[in-house]
Amino acid sequence: MTMAHLLEADHISKYYGNIVALNDISTYVDAGEVTCILGDNGAGKSSFIKILSGVHQADKGRLLVEGEEVHFTSPRDARAAGIATVYQDLAMVPLMSIWRNFFLGAEPRKGFGPLQWFDSGKAKSIVRRELSEMGIDIRDPDQAVGTLSGGERQSVAIARAVYFGARVLILDEPTSALGVKQAGVVLKYILQARERGVAVIFITHNPHHAYPVGDRFVILNRGQSLGAFEKSEIDRQELVRLMAGGKELAELEHELEAIKVEV
Amino acid sequence: MAETAAPKVAPDERLVRVGPLAGLLTRPDIGAFLGAVAVFFAFGYFARSVNWIGDPGIAAGWTDQAAQYGIVAVPVALLMIGGEFDLSAGVMIGSSGLLLGYLTTFKHMNVWPAMVLVLVFGLVIGLINGLTVVRTRLPSFIVTLATFFVLQGVNAAGTLKLTGQTAIQDIDTARGFNSARRIFAGDLTHYGFKVKVLWWIGITLTGAWLLAKTRFGNWIYSAGGEPNAARNVGVPVARTKIALFMMTSTIASLMGIIEALELRSMQAKEGIGLEFIFIICAVVGGCLLTGGFGSVIGTLFGAAMLGMVQLGIIDAQWDSNWTFTFQGGILFAAVMLNTLIRSRAQKAR
Ligand SMILES: Nc1ncnc2c1ncn2[C@@H]1O[C@H](COP(=O)(O)OP(=O)(O)OP(=O)(O)O)[C@@H](O)[C@H]1O
Numbered sequence: 001m002t003m004a005h006l007l008e009a010d011h012i013s014k015y016y017g018n019i020v021a022l023n024d025i026s027t028y029v030d031a032g033e034v035t036c037i038l039g040d041n042g043a044g045k046s047s048f049i050k051i052l053s054g055v056h057q058a059d060k061g062r063l064l065v066e067g068e069e070v071h072f073t074s075p076r077d078a079r080a081a082g083i084a085t086v087y088q089d090l091a092m093v094p095l096m097s098i099w100r101n102f103f104l105g106a107e108p109r110k111g112f113g114p115l116q117w118f119d120s121g122k123a124k125s126i127v128r129r130e131l132s133e134m135g136i137d138i139r140d141p142d143q144a145v146g147t148l149s150g151g152e153r154q155s156v157a158i159a160r161a162v163y164f165g166a167r168v169l170i171l172d173e174p175t176s177a178l179g180v181k182q183a184g185v186v187l188k189y190i191l192q193a194r195e196r197g198v199a200v201i202f203i204t205h206n207p208h209h210a211y212p213v214g215d216r217f218v219i220l221n222r223g224q225s226l227g228a229f230e231k232s233e234i235d236r237q238e239l240v241r242l243m244a245g246g247k248e249l250a251e252l253e254h255e256l257e258a259i260k261v262e263v
Numbered sequence: 264m265a266e267t268a269a270p271k272v273a274p275d276e277r278l279v280r281v282g283p284l285a286g287l288l289t290r291p292d293i294g295a296f297l298g299a300v301a302v303f304f305a306f307g308y309f310a311r312s313v314n315w316i317g318d319p320g321i322a323a324g325w326t327d328q329a330a331q332y333g334i335v336a337v338p339v340a341l342l343m344i345g346g347e348f349d350l351s352a353g354v355m356i357g358s359s360g361l362l363l364g365y366l367t368t369f370k371h372m373n374v375w376p377a378m379v380l381v382l383v384f385g386l387v388i389g390l391i392n393g394l395t396v397v398r399t400r401l402p403s404f405i406v407t408l409a410t411f412f413v414l415q416g417v418n419a420a421g422t423l424k425l426t427g428q429t430a431i432q433d434i435d436t437a438r439g440f441n442s443a444r445r446i447f448a449g450d451l452t453h454y455g456f457k458v459k460v461l462w463w464i465g466i467t468l469t470g471a472w473l474l475a476k477t478r479f480g481n482w483i484y485s486a487g488g489e490p491n492a493a494r495n496v497g498v499p500v501a502r503t504k505i506a507l508f509m510m511t512s513t514i515a516s517l518m519g520i521i522e523a524l525e526l527r528s529m530q531a532k533e534g535i536g537l538e539f540i541f542i543i544c545a546v547v548g549g550c551l552l553t554g555g556f557g558s559v560i561g562t563l564f565g566a567a568m569l570g571m572v573q574l575g576i577i578d579a580q581w582d583s584n585w586t587f588t589f590q591g592g593i594l595f596a597a598v599m600l601n602t603l604i605r606s607r608a609q610k611a612r
């Protein structure tokens with residue numbers, strides 16, 4: 001028996017009615033490590049991280065934090081355990097301002113006794129600082145999130161999770177709407193979080209984003225695990241090939257060639 | 264400005280300088296404010312024969328009416344921002360006043376402990392509404408419509424059975440009546456302004472503070488705006504909504520107490536129809552029917568507007584049947600104006 005992992009999923013299965021979204025998935029992440037979860041659309045990546053972050057409960061299998069089995073009944077429990085998530089749909093309220101969204105569910109308060117209020121001054125200055133560190137310089141923290149560009153919105157969600165993810169940071173396709181520079185910043189963030197001793201779970205379907213930052217790669221396909229690899233066990237080409245399912249990729253390249261010729 | 268470590272400082276070149284007026288025009292409550300001012304001056308003209316603008320006694324009249332609407336409109340607005348409706352808020356005034364009448368005149372209770380029981384009754388009805396909505400996921404419109412009809416029947420049948428009439432009388436014979444009336448339904452010393460008006464302003468300011476400045480306020484916005492997102496970041500959405508339902512029916516109970524003490528009797532059909540007035544106040548005040556957006560201060564102006572219309576039509580010596588038409592017109596105009604302001608607030612920033 002080795003040391004207990006910081007966060008471990010043990011033989012997790014998840015069903016939506018008669019749909020098998022996940023079948024017997026196990027992985028783990030330790031402090032100062034990045035576990036990447038890769039897979040095609042509908043592979044079950046988001047379902048998996050929703051179990052880790054308390055949105056859904058697993059139908060089979062166990063969730064362990066530092067070796068202790070935990071039962072997250074709501075995202076609040078996961079957040080209390082130091083697990084913060086950037087959801088694929090970002091979990092932002094469009095009509096609310098940036099600073100209200102940033103601290104939603106974890107509002108800083110001041111006051112005395114039962115008379116407590118939301119410290120909005122502190123909230124706004126933290127938001128400004130965290131976002132400018134990310135290279136996103138917001139015009140006005142009072143701007144409604146619904147009016148931000150897709151990438152800006154994603155950046156706010158990432159900055160929020162980085163700020164609150166004390167122990168585990170989960171990112172569900174955080175780079176999908178980002179420009180090259182911002183995507184680079186996010187990858188840098190993942191590495192910085194790892195340096196700080198945060199455990200990171202990074203979901204993507206881009207192996208070129210995953211490979212440089214990951215320590216471990218779990219490949220999902222139609223709810224099944226195609227295998228879990230330590231970085232030392234796999235190289236970039238192999239990862240790309242596995243993800244796309246070798247033969248299919250070759251076919252795809254062939255088709256693309258054909259299109260090019262026509263044009 | 265000093266808090267940013269980044270090189271960027273001070274005015275952002277992408278921010279167009281907005282004058283104070285343009286900035287003001289993006290607030291959700293500005294439409295209601297302008298509307299209230301317009302209605303005030305309109306009756307200043309049409310009801311000039313009674314000195315509408317200058318006579319404090321006239322103002323005492325319409326603020327009394329506005330408080331009647333505005334007190335319960337505050338939690339109704341918060342509930343609406345939280346994404347739900349309470350159609351039982353009107354009938355609860357009647358139920359609560361009748362309950363107070365029953366406890367004091369039939370059970371011979373002192374008014375003060377009876378009031379506590381009535382408020383507990385409000386909390387319980389709110390809890391039932393809230394739990395039902397949250398558990399069944401039925402629209403609150405339907406759930407509270409059912410509560411409304413159930414209570415309406417109870418009020419009418421119960422009163423008839425107890426008294427053989429359609430009202431409970433003689434509440435002023437109860438012990439503690441005078442001291443309670445002074446605090447809840449008395450007159451202020453000048454011009455016949457009612458204490459009720461202070462309750463209205465106090466509850467409005469509390470509601471506005473709650474919404475803008477507290478964690479609970481943040482949860483209200485998110486519960487109405489995007490409940491799924493809110494839940495995913497750890498907001499207890501169900502609890503927030505239940506708390507809002509409980510606030511609404513408890514404040515409706517408070518209103519029932521105020522009316523029973525003021526009128527010294529309670530009609531079985533009291534409060535019915537007011538549920539829509541409260542919603543009109545909230546919508547005029549800038550609350551979005553779909554939740555997630557609105558203003559408590561705006562709701563105060565909405566209530567003021569409806570109060571002025573109610574009394575202004577009488578003071579202008581028009582047929583008071585036009586009141587409903589005016590209320591409808593105000594609702595329509597306000598919704599149009601608010602839509603305009605909201606789209607500015609969202610786009611122009
Ligand atoms: N709430 C739900 N009810 C029923 N089926 C669901 C639900 N959520 C997801 N599914 C199904 O489960 C499967 C896995 O979905 P999931 O969102 O986890 O995929 P994903 O790997 O995140 O895909 P993508 O790359 O497109 O984000 C899909 O087939 C999806 O249709």
Ligand SMILES: [Mg+2]
Nearest residue numbers: 045046047088
């Ligand atoms: Mg997904």
